[in-house]
Amino acid sequence: METIAKTRMATMWLSGCSGCHMSFLDLDESLIDLAKKVQIVYSPIADVKVFPENVDVTLIEGAVGDEEQLELLKKARGQSKILISFGDCAVTGNVPALRNAFEDGDKAVLQRAYIENVDVNPQIPNDVPKLLKKVRPLHEIVKIDYYIPGCPPPSDIISYVLTELLSGRTPKMEGRSRYG
Amino acid sequence: MNKKIVINPVTRIEGHAKITIFLKDDDSVKEARFHVTDFRGFEKFCEGRPFYEMPGITARSCGICPVSHLMASAKACDSIVGVKPPTTAVMLRRLMHMGQMIQSHALNLFHLSFPDFILGMDSDPAERNVFGLIAKQPDLARQGIRLRKFGQEIIEKVAGKRIHSNEWVIPGGANWPLTKEKADYLKSNLPEALDTAINTLALFKTWLPGLEDEVQNFGNFPTYYLGLVTAKGGLEHYDGKIRIIDADGKIVADQLDPTTYNEYIGEAVEPWSYMKFPYYKPLGYPDGNYRVGPLARLNISSHCGTPLADEELEEFKKLGKNGVVQSTFHYHYARLIEVLFCLEGVKEILENPDSLSERVSSRAFVNNDQGVGVAEAPRGTLIHHYAVDPQGLIVWANMIIATEHNNLSFNKAVTQVAQKYVKGKHLQEGMLNRVEAVIRAFDPCLSCATHAIGNMPLEVQLLDCNGKLLERKVR
Numbered sequence: 083m084e085t086i087a088k089t090r091m092a093t094m095w096l097s098g099c100s101g102c103h104m105s106f107l108d109l110d111e112s113l114i115d116l117a118k119k120v121q122i123v124y125s126p127i128a129d130v131k132v133f134p135e136n137v138d139v140t141l142i143e144g145a146v147g148d149e150e151q152l153e154l155l156k157k158a159r160g161q162s163k164i165l166i167s168f169g170d171c172a173v174t175g176n177v178p179a180l181r182n183a184f185e186d187g188d189k190a191v192l193q194r195a196y197i198e199n200v201d202v203n204p205q206i207p208n209d210v211p212k213l214l215k216k217v218r219p220l221h222e223i224v225k226i227d228y229y230i231p232g233c234p235p236p237s238d239i240i241s242y243v244l245t246e247l248l249s250g251r252t253p254k255m256e257g258r259s260r261y262g
Numbered sequence: 263m264n265k266k267i268v269i270n271p272v273t274r275i276e277g278h279a280k281i282t283i284f285l286k287d288d289d290s291v292k293e294a295r296f297h298v299t300d301f302r303g304f305e306k307f308c309e310g311r312p313f314y315e316m317p318g319i320t321a322r323s324c325g326i327c328p329v330s331h332l333m334a335s336a337k338a339c340d341s342i343v344g345v346k347p348p349t350t351a352v353m354l355r356r357l358m359h360m361g362q363m364i365q366s367h368a369l370n371l372f373h374l375s376f377p378d379f380i381l382g383m384d385s386d387p388a389e390r391n392v393f394g395l396i397a398k399q400p401d402l403a404r405q406g407i408r409l410r411k412f413g414q415e416i417i418e419k420v421a422g423k424r425i426h427s428n429e430w431v432i433p434g435g436a437n438w439p440l441t442k443e444k445a446d447y448l449k450s451n452l453p454e455a456l457d458t459a460i461n462t463l464a465l466f467k468t469w470l471p472g473l474e475d476e477v478q479n480f481g482n483f484p485t486y487y488l489g490l491v492t493a494k495g496g497l498e499h500y501d502g503k504i505r506i507i508d509a510d511g512k513i514v515a516d517q518l519d520p521t522t523y524n525e526y527i528g529e530a531v532e533p534w535s536y537m538k539f540p541y542y543k544p545l546g547y548p549d550g551n552y553r554v555g556p557l558a559r560l561n562i563s564s565h566c567g568t569p570l571a572d573e574e575l576e577e578f579k580k581l582g583k584n585g586v587v588q589s590t591f592h593y594h595y596a597r598l599i600e601v602l603f604c605l606e607g608v609k610e611i612l613e614n615p616d617s618l619s620e621r622v623s624s625r626a627f628v629n630n631d632q633g634v635g636v637a638e639a640p641r642g643t644l645i646h647h648y649a650v651d652p653q654g655l656i657v658w659a660n661m662i663i664a665t666e667h668n669n670l671s672f673n674k675a676v677t678q679v680a681q682k683y684v685k686g687k688h689l690q691e692g693m694l695n696r697v698e699a700v701i702r703a704f705d706p707c708l709s710c711a712t713h714a715i716g717n718m719p720l721e722v723q724l725l726d727c728n729g730k731l732l733e734r735k736v737r
Binding site: 097098099100101102103104105107108110111113114117121122123125127128129130147148150176177178180181183184187190191192193194195196199200201202203204205206207208209210211213233234237 | 297298299300301302303305306307308309319322323324325326328369373374387388390391392393396397400403404407408410411414424425426528529530531532533534535536538541543547660
């Protein structure tokens with residue numbers, strides 16, 4: 083019976099807190115309706131391993147804070163028709179970008195956490211992805227199709243954007259959500 | 263030269279977490295390491311911010327348990343201003359925190375873990391998620407979604423917003439009281455949530471006989487346990503004092519002042535992870551290994567203090583020697599009991615007329631140059647410690663996140679699984695499933711500490727001593 087192909091949707095999580103993903107789950111019972119129209123092909127709440135080809139819509143939460151996140155963002159852009167900057171960290175850098183205000187902020191945050199506030203083995207971890215000098219919002223790195231600001235974006239705005247996109251319309255964001 | 267196996271969850275591809283298993287010369291497993299590969303730096307970048315902004319900033323550590331950060335932070339701020347919040351403010355903070363415990367535990371159970379139990383650990387990864395659960399068992403999925411929703415609604419009704427509702431929590435109390443209308447709304451939805459909790463607990467128990475292998479082999483080992491308890495040794499999530507027990511259930515320290523945490527909790531660093539390794543100082547590093555979170559809380563508590571949860575706790579404690587349950591798998595069971603405990607607690611608070619009192623804040627400015635706030639987050643003891651200048655600007659901060667306490671146990675649990683499932687130069691069938699399962703049972707606060715919320719698909723590489731790829735498996 084099911085002949086209409088579902089929209090292939092992905093969600094991704096970079097340097098952020100997962101609050102935007104939680105706000106997505108705050109769609110509550112609407113998730114059950116959404117499941118009829120979209121297939122989640124990649125997401126931290128699902129099990130798919132690598133970012134797939136031919137994704138219709140990708141929501142990205144979080145800013146770009148380290149080298150691996152940078153690569154992942156580029157990959158998502160290359161393989162998604164529509165890329166959405168999802169939440170304030172993605173849109174502006176927000177909280178993770180607070181470290182940008184410090185001189186050599188990348189080194190300063192590591193120094194505090196792994197040298198100063200430590201009792202045994204103070205050292206900067208090195209067998210882990212390297213932090214970028216500055217935390218950057220997504221649009222400084224790749225082309226973004228839509229922005230959903232908010233910390234987190236309210237679930238009804240997420241619902242509105244998805245509904246419009248699934249109906250082939252262009253979401254009009256003016257006045258619907260704002261920073262914070 | 264030692265050989266190593268690298269297990270890359272999807273998060274490693276995202277750049278957040280991976281597991282390495284080291285083999286000895288005879289190809290037996292030496293040790294396993296869980297690497298956390300994301301780091302933001304709250305302890306530094308909060309410097310220069312006014313202390314009263316801290317609840318709002320630090321809540322952004324985690325979108326799953328922001329309320330626990332709000333609570334720990336607000337309590338640190340309470341002690342900086344040196345006032346005691348009014349009774350009603352404490353009551354409402356507790357109510358909000360119970361809401362968060364309910365929604366966070368519901369998320370782990372229904373949205374993340376149940377897909378394994380319902381769809382099967384070896385089912386198609388593309389379906390093994392909450393949407394797969396919706397397709398397979400829509401009623402159960404709906405109940406879980408609504409239970410999480412109820413937790414989120416408690417937060418929203420008390421504090422105005424479901425996630426990062428930081429305008430309500432202020433040093434010295436809260437910004438506005440609870441209205442009768444909102445309390446009544448919550449009361450009217452409570453019976454359904456209670457039904458769901460009770461039914462799910464019963465359902466979970468019917469699964470247990472079929473999960474014996476998981477119970478026996480998933481992080482089933484002795485450790486110390488640490489968490490807050492009431493003055494009488496009961497289950498406590500918001501306030502209380504620290505109790506530490508050993509694996510035999512003997513209390514080794516009790517009613518410790520949580521604000522002097524650094525006298526008995528130390529932190530260590532390893533070069534291969536952004537997640538630090540807290541340890542119990544009297545035993546040193548790495549011997550001072552303890553677990554925190556739902557399992558630890560039930561192990562250290564003599565009682566819950568609410569009738570339904572107390573009945574369940576009694577039955578739960580029979581699973582372990584001296585009432586101490588060692589299997590990490592039973593974090594799931596413990597979460598279900600805690601949900602029940604919180605729902606009963608919500609009922610108690612909503613039925614107390616004092617919860618509607620309008621006096622919810624005690625006003626003061628900086629009176630102390632330091633403050634420590636401690637609360638039990640869904641995943642364990644959460645510590646915020648700030649130092650401020652005379653104007654109240656943050657000059658230093660330290661945070662110990664719940665999941666970090668379990669870091670040593672995490673590595674031990676993965677090592678235990680690897681010892682059973684890695685044989686020679688080959689990865690035994692079922693190993694990836696088991697590694698995944700043990701990670702998921704811990705429910706690491708993957709937003710505080712790493713980035714995969716729940717199910718962690720894996721890529722395992724078996725490398726010889728020259729780094730040459732011998733075998734690769736993906737699921």
